[in-house]
Amino acid sequence: MAQLWGGRFTKETDQLVYNFNASISFDRKFYREDIEGSMAHVRMLEATGILTEQERDEILAGLEGILADVESGELEITAEYEDIHSFVEANLIDRIGDTGKKLHTGRSRNDQVALDMKLYTRKEIDNLKALVRELLFVLHNRMKEHLDTFMPGFTHLQKAQPITLAHHFGAYMEMFKRDYDRLCDIYERMNYCPLGSGALAGTTYPLDRNMTAQLLGFKGPTLNSMDSVSDRDYVIELLSALSTIMMHLSRFSEEIIIWNSNEYRFVELDDAYSTGSSIMPQKKNPDIAELVRGKTGRVYGALMQMLTAMKGIPLAYNKDMQEDKELTFDAIDTVKGCLALFTGMIRTMTVNKSVMEQSAKNGFTNATDAADYLVNHGVPFRDAHGIVGQLVLYCLEKGISLDDMTLEEYKQISPVFEQDIYDAIRLETCVEKRETIGAPGRTAMEQVIALNEAYLAKLP
Numbered sequence: 001m002a003q004l005w006g007g008r009f010t011k012e013t014d015q016l017v018y019n020f021n022a023s024i025s026f027d028r029k030f031y032r033e034d035i036e037g038s039m040a041h042v043r044m045l046e047a048t049g050i051l052t053e054q055e056r057d058e059i060l061a062g063l064e065g066i067l068a069d070v071e072s073g074e075l076e077i078t079a080e081y082e083d084i085h086s087f088v089e090a091n092l093i094d095r096i097g098d099t100g101k102k103l104h105t106g107r108s109r110n111d112q113v114a115l116d117m118k119l120y121t122r123k124e125i126d127n128l129k130a131l132v133r134e135l136l137f138v139l140h141n142r143m144k145e146h147l148d149t150f151m152p153g154f155t156h157l158q159k160a161q162p163i164t165l166a167h168h169f170g171a172y173m174e175m176f177k178r179d180y181d182r183l184c185d186i187y188e189r190m191n192y193c194p195l196g197s198g199a200l201a202g203t204t205y206p207l208d209r210n211m212t213a214q215l216l217g218f219k220g221p222t223l224n225s226m227d228s229v230s231d232r233d234y235v236i237e238l239l240s241a242l243s244t245i246m247m248h249l250s251r252f253s254e255e256i257i258i259w260n261s262n263e264y265r266f267v268e269l270d271d272a273y274s275t276g277s278s279i280m281p282q283k284k285n286p287d288i289a290e291l292v293r294g295k296t297g298r299v300y301g302a303l304m305q306m307l308t309a310m311k312g313i314p315l316a317y318n319k320d321m322q323e324d325k326e327l328t329f330d331a332i333d334t335v336k337g338c339l340a341l342f343t344g345m346i347r348t349m350t351v352n353k354s355v356m357e358q359s360a361k362n363g364f365t366n367a368t369d370a371a372d373y374l375v376n377h378g379v380p381f382r383d384a385h386g387i388v389g390q391l392v393l394y395c396l397e398k399g400i401s402l403d404d405m406t407l408e409e410y411k412q413i414s415p416v417f418e419q420d421i422y423d424a425i426r427l428e429t430c431v432e433k434r435e436t437i438g439a440p441g442r443t444a445m446e447q448v449i450a451l452n453e454a455y456l457a458k459l460p
């Protein structure tokens with residue numbers, strides 16, 4: 001049991017207490033960030049005259065050695081240390097002797113762990129952004145492919161009005177663009193360095209916090225030492241953004257599952273992204289989409305846990321905050337996995353264009369357009385609504401669609417109908433007439449695709 005704080009104690013910690021308190025099993029995940037933070041700290045300590053050049057160089061060489069040995073697997077991070085900070089410091093002292101004991105000058109584990117968590121989260125935000133970006137590109141390409149793939153648009157999961165698959169994909173494009181922007185916002189807001197805040201009240205050493213911040217790529221130092229060591233807002237913001245990403249992925253998954261079902265057959269998932277059944281040879285299951293949907297709760301759980309953990313914590317650091325790590329790491333890894341797989345699934349999925357189109361035709365999705373036709377011929381909308389209702393009833397009884405009715409049949413219900421009704425209710429016409437920005441008509445869609453193209457071109 002290697003502890004940094006044994007001096008004041010007269011007996012050993014109980015083993016169960018030690019185990020309960022220790023965080024090495026999970027904070028080992030940011031050993032790299034811990035070492036990078038220490039390196040910046042040591043450079044600053046030398047620049048401000050707190051360490052000599054020689055001491056700085058010895059410590060830096062020691063830290064570099066530890067990093068290299070951990071990366072190569074030569075040095076194992078074991079449970080014999082309480083946390084990753086103790087592991088690094090103890091190993092440093094083993095390697096370079098007493099100079100290693102100077103590393104922790106002007107620093108506490110409170111500002112150290114605040115820094116490590118920020119560095120780790122910041123790096124992962126970049127990884128997450130890259131994955132969302134990948135998904136945006138795939139969606140963008142699939143939109144361009146499906147500008148004239150007609151399908152029913154739904155409300156209440158009932159066929160409503162005709163749209164195109166490009167338009168449907170475009171809805172998700174907007175959601176994931178917002179997700180991407182949210183990640184960027186969080187990065188900007190969190191990008192201030194807590195190191196140098198000490199345990200809670202700064203330090204008496206003449207630290208140069210601007211320098212440390214700059215060395216670690218932050219915009220500047222944080223401005224209140226108590227807030228610095230107890231702020232986990234950025235973790236909550238990230239978990240909230242991740243929950244929203246999962247909510248979007250889950251809604252999309254639900255649709256893919258429905259579209260891929262035997263009844264719908266709108267799409268077919270690629271073999272590489274489906275699984276079979278151990279007993280039913282005919283099955284091809286959308287497990288990836290189901291798992292993404294299922295894992296959403298796990299990420300929401302992390303957000304709730306973090307909000308709850310933080311709500312009763314008096315200033316400044318309290319050990320409750322150690323609970324910020326496991327679920328956050330899990331949420332980040334979960335979302336990364338889901339994004340990568342989901343993107344591949346969408347990229348490789350086959351679209352059954354004719355099935356989608358047929359479904360739009362059979363579901364009276366052009367009923368609103370038939371009513372609009374009457375309105376354009378002077379019939380008040382409420383009356384038009386009633387007349388088209390009768391048409392639909394008539395079709396349902398005969399098992400046909402509006403397009404299949406003869407002009408005589410139309411005229412029996414309303415004499416206003418003429419031959420041009422057929423053109424007015426063609427799927428193509430119904431979609432093409434919707435030309436306001438944001439609507440599924442081709443011109444409107446092309447404008448949006450051009451805007452998306454410009455958006456994607458600017459993404460870092």
Ligand code: ARG
Nearest residue numbers: 023083109110113317321322
């Ligand atoms: N393992 C701790 C954490 O994750 C590190 C900070 C410890 N600080 C303290 N005062 N015990 O929060």
